[in-house]
Amino acid sequence: MKKAIILVLVYFLMQLLAGVVSMGGVLAYQFIKTGSYVTTDISSEAVVPTLVLGIVFMSIILWKGGYLRPFNEVWNVLTPSYLGWTALLGFALIFLIDSLLSMFDFLPDIMEETFDVLESGWVGIFDVSVLGPILEEMLFRGAITRELLKHYKPQHAILFSGLIFGLFHINPAQILPAMLIGFVLAWLYWRTKSIIPGIIIHIINNSLSCYLSVAHPEAESIFDLMGGTAPVAFGILIALAVVYISVVKLNAVEKINSEDSLLS
Numbered sequence: 001m002k003k004a005i006i007l008v009l010v011y012f013l014m015q016l017l018a019g020v021v022s023m024g025g026v027l028a029y030q031f032i033k034t035g036s037y038v039t040t041d042i043s044s045e046a047v048v049p050t051l052v053l054g055i056v057f058m059s060i061i062l063w064k065g066g067y068l069r070p071f072n073e074v075w076n077v078l079t080p081s082y083l084g085w086t087a088l089l090g091f092a093l094i095f096l097i098d099s100l101l102s103m104f105d106f107l108p109d110i111m112e113e114t115f116d117v118l119e120s121g122w123v124g125i126f127d128v129s130v131l132g133p134i135l136e137e138m139l140f141r142g143a144i145t146r147e148l149l150k151h152y153k154p155q156h157a158i159l160f161s162g163l164i165f166g167l168f169h170i171n172p173a174q175i176l177p178a179m180l181i182g183f184v185l186a187w188l189y190w191r192t193k194s195i196i197p198g199i200i201i202h203i204i205n206n207s208l209s210c211y212l213s214v215a216h217p218e219a220e221s222i223f224d225l226m227g228g229t230a231p232v233a234f235g236i237l238i239a240l241a242v243v244y245i246s247v248v249k250l251n252a253v254e255k256i257n258s259e260d261s262l263l264s
Contacts, residue, residue: 001151001160004144007067008168011058011139018053022046047117048124055127055135067143074142076194082250083200086188089246090201092239093184094208095222097177099236102221109173115213125210133202140165140182141189141198154190161186181205191250 023046062068068075078086118124144164148157165186166179185198212219219225226232 001148003147004160004164007139007143007147008164010061011054011168014057014061015050015054018057019046019050021053022049025049047114048121048127051118051124051127051132055131058135058139062138062143065143067146068138073146073193074138074195076192076196078192078194078196082192083197085246085249086197086200087204088242089184089250090204092242092246093181093201094205095235095239096243097180098222099232099239100180101173101177102223102232104173104176105221107172107176109171111171111174119210119213125214129207129210130203133206134199137185137195137198137202140168141185141195145186145189149190158183158186158190188250 026046026049115128118128140161145157145161148160151157152160162179162182162185165182166175169175169178181201185201188197188201189195212225216225223229223232226235
């Protein structure tokens, strides 16, 4: 647990360092361009480079610390069938979690303005949708969950991993959904010794979030998107069925192909 907490603190330290470097870079650029440090709000201009640099810095830390090796404990190759059922599970879980969150719309979203800035350009969208999920899976499943599994029973390691993942997001509106999906991502890592399933679900989640924010900014909940309670209720029934079938299939596929499809 101590090492897991240290890794999270290192992540925030890298983000802070990236912020300082980005702000300095923006100030230097504006001074060269205008001959003055008196500018408009430079914090918004530094959001995207801060995220990019934070990802680079933390990836280097994880690589140097040996958390991305050995290959068969982080990047274990899985069958297309397994990855397909993983994607279906991801879509169903995201729908169920979003439906649940509609009852918690009173929770403040302190990151709303930051995400608005990130989603205003393709670089920011790519960072949120792809690079961010890859880094977080390397950190939380490839490093933190793997460390927890070394010291705790699987059910306890999965529980702790999900709790840490939820609290890591800090933003009240994100803590609960991150925690719930964190349990599933940790479970998938435990079953496969691979962060690839987690990356797939994480990219699906963040990409859908970005798309809906950009394409349907007027929608405040899934009820607005689907046009009422009845369609959402029907969707929940379908999603529950998909989750059940996906979990059964994932267990069966992993068990059948464990010897020849999972690198060992």
